[in-house]
Amino acid sequence: MSDSAPLTSDQPGQVASATPPAPGRSRRLSDRGLAVAFTSPALLLLLAMSVFPLLWALYLSFTDYSATRGGQADFVGFGNYTAILASEQVHLRALTTLIYVVGAVTLQTVLGFAIAYLISRRTHGRGLLTTLFLVPMMLSPVVVGLFWRFMLDAQFGVINSMLGSLGLGQVEWLTGQRTALISLILVDTWQWTPFIMLIALAGLTAVPKYLYEAASIDRASEWFRFRTITLPLVWPLLLIAVLFRAIEAFRLFDLVYILTSGGPGVSTETLSFHVYKVAFLGFNTGTASAYGILMVLVVIVLTQLYLRYLNKLKED
């Protein structure tokens, strides 16, 4: 008589292992061996392509190594880190990045949620509208940057042409000190608002209908329903979308590279763009590695704080 596999278990993870090996399988390869054999290629790839470069960059960040000049990588302790943290050039780029992240993510959140809210109230054509709104998100940022560069050109661009036909003056979108950063925020918002919209729409669709029905019976106003039902239920999901967008915006490089090259002067240079210059113009590999590690640390710390807030929100 053989034991039969239990139908329920207090340790669900072990149900699969209760099945005996299939007949004909080599006895030398246990379940664990098989698992290791199947996962090891992916693990090794991950180690070689992600973990090792990260550890290597961490090591280089404590040295004065240069990828082109080579020679001995001398240990400089936290010298690169203190130089970065004390540098006025870095502070300037950090401020630019902060303004960009706050501006772009705020605008995208407001617009994305508003569009999702409007779409969720429609009964017809919702799928088509959603698909159309998602198109910008599907494009490569380089392509987006290139065609916006043409559209925003002060002399030949379609935007200024439209403004001109309305009797408004020409705007130096990409070469004005203030307008250049605003242009970056607008282009990023054009591309990534659909991402927030998509997640907000998922949240809005998941709000139980009976809550609205109950509120209707109580003759609750539209604003009251939005404030007390819709927003609290969608908020946690929306915050996750904001987190993703903020991380993405924090490491913005491609749009800056294509649209403004960091100009005028360095007024639209973000931290990522600055790291690129340190790494590939001067080939100051040690400094660039420390700079990159610091950026990762900032993201990790801010994400942890954010996730704690999210968890607290859930518990409340």
Next chain:
Amino acid sequence: MRYPKRRGRLSVPGRKVGLATAAILLATTVAACGGGQNDSAPKAPATIPELTKDPLTLSFIWFDWPPAHALEDFANAEYAKERPNVTVKVKTVPNANWHDAMFTQFAAHKTDFDIPILDSQHIGEAVTNGNILDITDFVRQNIDVEAYNPYLLAAYGQFPQAETGKRDENASLYGLPLLGDTWTMIYRKDLIGDKPPQTWDEMISVAGKCQADNPGVSGLAFHQANGSDAAAVTYNTVNGVYGGNLWNPKTRKIDGVLNDAAGHEAMDVLVNKMKPLTAKGSGNWFIDEVNAAVAQGKACIAFNWIAASGGLLDPKQSTLGTTREEILGKLGFAALPSQKTNLVPLGGMGMHVSAYSPEANQAEALNFMKWFEQADIQKKWAAAGGVPSRTDALESPEFLNAAPFNQVYTDSVPRMRDMWNVPEYARLVDIENTNVNAALNGAKTPKEALDDIAKEQQSVLDAGSGKGGGGL
């Protein structure tokens, strides 16, 4: 029956995987650490080694512009007559990535090109890092150096950098000229007359009048972008014309030299006299945008590289005429006006040999360079749209009659001045580009921008180039 849960140490396969992982990490670390670099460039043989008879692709790397395509077509048509088993491929990258595309491969000690086409200012970085071959002995045995203006030969090959207008015959050579270039002044004959302005002040005055007389047409168009070396070359040109200096190469001093009275005057002329005559929003213009403004009849006077000016005569790309002759009736090309000096910017690039290329390809590269620098081939290159460097080719009818701006180049050769050819070039030019661009777009005052350039560039030179720390 339930299988027991494993505890404790890893199973045998698990340990093997762990060991394999450690081995891979170790091997990758060794690979990453390995390949210690040379402190100086390796030497090319004085004579060309035996060439392969097998099919071979000789690869160049350059940025994407008309001369790159012209070179590939020309080399495959002409070099194939001598070496039918060789195919020439000119790989192109966007101008802004040109330096990075070459030097990231140099950093990996493995290149997918045999002949990097370096800007003259890149030579110092490549030589110091041992990325290109020292071809001094090869040149001595295979090239007729007397056939060149000494400064042209020095500018595209010599390191340490030659003094402006001269060549140090004892210095090593690391490259040979491929394409000569300088700025040309492009002016609208139908708007300002047939005679081009002779001085810089006159040029500004004529451009201002032309702009006032022709609404919708801006007085000037020139490079202002903060990418590549765009805005930096513009300032350096005005600096030279107004008697300024970029640095003192002997003492390696920039602060106090660049931002002296002449330097400040040049920056003031550029920002306060020339910039107001440009089109609104032209603060990010480079080669293509300046050409577009000229071709669309939107500029009275423009400045651009000669090698990039060919498209201006193409009726398909221009609104100035339906034939080349009609366009030439409106466009004139002249050497730059002078003021306190008559200096013009040195452009163009040289051919070099990658130190990481296979030996057969290095031999082929040397053979190509020897072939290319022959008198008759230089004339054919001129006829194909290239700008040669040999004096006989520069003065030949093949070159002078090939394009209306070629005479400008020949006349400009004795007037050329280059930037700094030092390993720190990429950082120096970035500092200058961003600050001049900031001044041109109102983000900094001219004085503030020039003083910042001098201070920041000096700190880069003072820090030296031996190590990879710093760089902020």
